[in-house]
Amino acid sequence: MSKRVFNFSAGPCTLPLEALEEAQKEFTNYMDSGMSVIEMSHRGKEYDKTHMEAMALTKEVFGVPDEFEVMFLQGGATLQFSMIPMNILKKGEKAGYVNSGAWAKKALADAKIYGDAYSAWDGNEVNLTRMPKTEEIKIQENTRYLHVTSNETIGGIRMIEWPDVGVPLVGDMSSDFMSRPIPWEKFDLVYGGAQKNLGPAGLTVVFIRKKLLEETNRDIGVYLRYDIHAAKDSMYNTPPVFAIYIMGKVMKWMKSLGGLEAIQKKAEEKAELLYNYIDNSGGYYRNPMDKEYRSLMNIVYRLPSEELEAKFIAEAKENELIGLKGHRSVGGCRASCYNAMPLEGVEALKAFMEKFKAENPA
Amino acid sequence: MSKRVFNFSAGPCTLPLEALEEAQKEFTNYMDSGMSVIEMSHRGKEYDKTHMEAMALTKEVFGVPDEFEVMFLQGGATLQFSMIPMNILKKGEKAGYVNSGAWAKKALADAKIYGDAYSAWDGNEVNLTRMPKTEEIKIQENTRYLHVTSNETIGGIRMIEWPDVGVPLVGDMSSDFMSRPIPWEKFDLVYGGAQKNLGPAGLTVVFIRKKLLEETNRDIGVYLRYDIHAAKDSMYNTPPVFAIYIMGKVMKWMKSLGGLEAIQKKAEEKAELLYNYIDNSGGYYRNPMDKEYRSLMNIVYRLPSEELEAKFIAEAKENELIGLKGHRSVGGCRASCYNAMPLEGVEALKAFMEKFKAENPA
Numbered sequence: 001m002s003k004r005v006f007n008f009s010a011g012p013c014t015l016p017l018e019a020l021e022e023a024q025k026e027f028t029n030y031m032d033s034g035m036s037v038i039e040m041s042h043r044g045k046e047y048d049k050t051h052m053e054a055m056a057l058t059k060e061v062f063g064v065p066d067e068f069e070v071m072f073l074q075g076g077a078t079l080q081f082s083m084i085p086m087n088i089l090k091k092g093e094k095a096g097y098v099n100s101g102a103w104a105k106k107a108l109a110d111a112k113i114y115g116d117a118y119s120a121w122d123g124n125e126v127n128l129t130r131m132p133k134t135e136e137i138k139i140q141e142n143t144r145y146l147h148v149t150s151n152e153t154i155g156g157i158r159m160i161e162w163p164d165v166g167v168p169l170v171g172d173m174s175s176d177f178m179s180r181p182i183p184w185e186k187f188d189l190v191y192g193g194a195q196k197n198l199g200p201a202g203l204t205v206v207f208i209r210k211k212l213l214e215e216t217n218r219d220i221g222v223y224l225r226y227d228i229h230a231a232k233d234s235m236y237n238t239p240p241v242f243a244i245y246i247m248g249k250v251m252k253w254m255k256s257l258g259g260l261e262a263i264q265k266k267a268e269e270k271a272e273l274l275y276n277y278i279d280n281s282g283g284y285y286r287n288p289m290d291k292e293y294r295s296l297m298n299i300v301y302r303l304p305s306e307e308l309e310a311k312f313i314a315e316a317k318e319n320e321l322i323g324l325k326g327h328r329s330v331g332g333c334r335a336s337c338y339n340a341m342p343l344e345g346v347e348a349l350k351a352f353m354e355k356f357k358a359e360n361p362a
Numbered sequence: 363m364s365k366r367v368f369n370f371s372a373g374p375c376t377l378p379l380e381a382l383e384e385a386q387k388e389f390t391n392y393m394d395s396g397m398s399v400i401e402m403s404h405r406g407k408e409y410d411k412t413h414m415e416a417m418a419l420t421k422e423v424f425g426v427p428d429e430f431e432v433m434f435l436q437g438g439a440t441l442q443f444s445m446i447p448m449n450i451l452k453k454g455e456k457a458g459y460v461n462s463g464a465w466a467k468k469a470l471a472d473a474k475i476y477g478d479a480y481s482a483w484d485g486n487e488v489n490l491t492r493m494p495k496t497e498e499i500k501i502q503e504n505t506r507y508l509h510v511t512s513n514e515t516i517g518g519i520r521m522i523e524w525p526d527v528g529v530p531l532v533g534d535m536s537s538d539f540m541s542r543p544i545p546w547e548k549f550d551l552v553y554g555g556a557q558k559n560l561g562p563a564g565l566t567v568v569f570i571r572k573k574l575l576e577e578t579n580r581d582i583g584v585y586l587r588y589d590i591h592a593a594k595d596s597m598y599n600t601p602p603v604f605a606i607y608i609m610g611k612v613m614k615w616m617k618s619l620g621g622l623e624a625i626q627k628k629a630e631e632k633a634e635l636l637y638n639y640i641d642n643s644g645g646y647y648r649n650p651m652d653k654e655y656r657s658l659m660n661i662v663y664r665l666p667s668e669e670l671e672a673k674f675i676a677e678a679k680e681n682e683l684i685g686l687k688g689h690r691s692v693g694g695c696r697a698s699c700y701n702a703m704p705l706e707g708v709e710a711l712k713a714f715m716e717k718f719k720a721e722n723p724a
Contacts, residue, residue, distance in 0.1 A: 003396040081585070
């Protein structure tokens with residue numbers, strides 16, 4: 001086996017090794033076709049099978065009800081910040097946004113360009129340390145949807161209680177996609193970039209309630225139209241073949257582990273291990289977020305000084321614990337423990353944190 | 363070595379085997395990092411090097427002058443059909459489109475949504491068998507740019523003479539990208555999907571004249587803004603990492619062959635071989651396009667009957683000559699001979715065509 005580090009990057013990030021090794025093996029000759037999967041026509045039978053299987057597995061593993069269509073798109077969650085209001089918001093309607101951090105802020109900024117969007121709750125008033133309670137969210141009249149970010153990758157907080165505010169939810173789930181079940185009945189649309197829990201960068205997965213497709217706006221360019229992508233099973237134009245192919249393998253891997261429930265349990269176990277250690281480190285490591293809202297995916301922590309943080313990150317890297325630097329906008333450390341991070345990786349990180357603390361008193 | 367067919371698909375399509383084998387070898391441990399290239403943070407030093415090298419090689423191999431910026435985007439040429447008028451076209455300005463076939467028609471339809479776009483030449487009047495001569499193109503007053511499609515993948519024709527009409531050109535070069543030099547001085551923008559000559563699907567390469575970036579429209583969503591992507595070296599959001607990585611390898615391969623000039627010579631040689639044979643087949647095989655405008659990339663031909671065409675395609679496949687079916691909208695056969703198709707592949711196809719003709723008289 002080749003060298004393997006524990007990769008705590010926030011995304012792109014660690015993926016299941018067995019999916020990678022399978023892809024490697026068949027890379028120049030997929031399905032005994034004499035071609036690589038990246039050389040195949042997307043209209044051919046081999047790719048068609050791969051594509052439709054990835055779609056079916058995605059719905060199965062995530063427990064997506066029949067009322068939803070899945071789409072495999074491009075442009076990241078970032079393009080969805082525009083496509084959602086473009087497609088869904090009508091003249092005279094408003095869109096509320098839960099401003100819970102860096103990603104929510106970007107989603108709101110783009111929505112304002114394409115419609116009447118407003119902040120329904122501003123997390124800055126609580127220093128972005130938690131998500132809102134339902135009763136704190138202010139919904140204006142004629143609101144079409146409330147946009148939520150299920151997990152803030154940079155801040156390291158996640159939604160616990162899905163808001164119940166009398167309008168459908170639209171959810172950016174990029175950074176905790178498929179780490180817990182979704183109450184689909186509350187949502188009109190769920191989306192996220194694949195490059196955390198699902199697969200490689202360059203693929204955006206969008207779930208949309210089918211009845212919306214009958215009434216989306218049509219005065220927009222063809223790539224930007226949900227109705228077109230959905231009607232063509234996301235093959236209106238050439239899809240991001242390789243990313244979809246790998247995502248199919250990741251879905252198979254999730255299924256083999258026992259599906260969403262097993263994955264969720266594993267995520268809770270890993271996060272608990274780290275948060276417990278942080279909370280019991282005598283203040284050497286500190287997580288500044290509201291305990292109840294702590295992310296299970298992105299575990300942020302500070303050390304006694306920025307100098308110690310820099311030393312910690314550098315020495316961790318020497319110990320093959322990679323990607324522990326916090327986002328440049330907030331500093332500190334961040335251990336992203338996505339679905340494919342094994343428990344052993346988190347245990348190795350905890351052991352290193354103990355050792356570092358002992359060797360570097362505050 | 364594993365099984366290898368000759369793949370004449372119109373895109374995604376055959377890629378250089380040495381690039382594929384190199385990618386396979388390092389797939390689970392790139393740059394001895396202990397991670398796959400698809401697991402790495404796009405902000406890390408390994409990916410950054412890969413990304414910037416791919417950009418530099420792209421400009422070098424294609425002979426792109428300093429006045430142009432290169433961008434690695436997503437959404438295919440199809441998203442560019444919207445992004446171009448969104449970014450470039452101002453109120454009161456018009457955009458002319460050379461309607462040379464299926465792709466040009468789509469580009470024009472999207473442009474009409476975002477601005478005052480018109481057909482400056484309609485290829486339907488010549489049955490889509492050729493491209494226009496400069497004097498046939500009707501430019502209206504206040505035209506900002508003329509959009510051209512350098513090669514129509516479905517029709518199998520290409521531009522010979524780049525129109526000289528007093529306004530800058532914008533070129534969709536998806537299907538003959540980097541198969542011949544471009545007169546950059548005539549262009550404001552050149553774009554194309556990567557999935558023909560450049561690499562995997564899921565990457566769109568856009569070259570834009572730098573001075574345009576100062577004056578693009580800004581009242582559009584952030585993913586749709588050229589100025590943002592250019593200012594961030596196409597890393598404003600997570601780029602399609604794997605496709606860019608493979609494209610870097612394809613660029614290295616092109617350079618090692620002697621660059622654009624050598625590639626162009628090879629393309630001419632391969633196309634000549636097939637067209638010569640078709641023209642001298644006593645009418646058994648027929649190419650219906652105007653000789654002067656025949657594509658070097660997508661060589662379309664008909665057989666005496668649709669039954670023979672179906673038989674030809676099926677038997678070719680048994681002989682490991684793949685992807686020869688014409689586009690469903692036009693029927694017939696199509697041999698796409700992109701840069702990575704070796705001369706031996708074209709020779710094998712010609713030999714098969716001879717044999718098939720002998721065995722299946724009209």
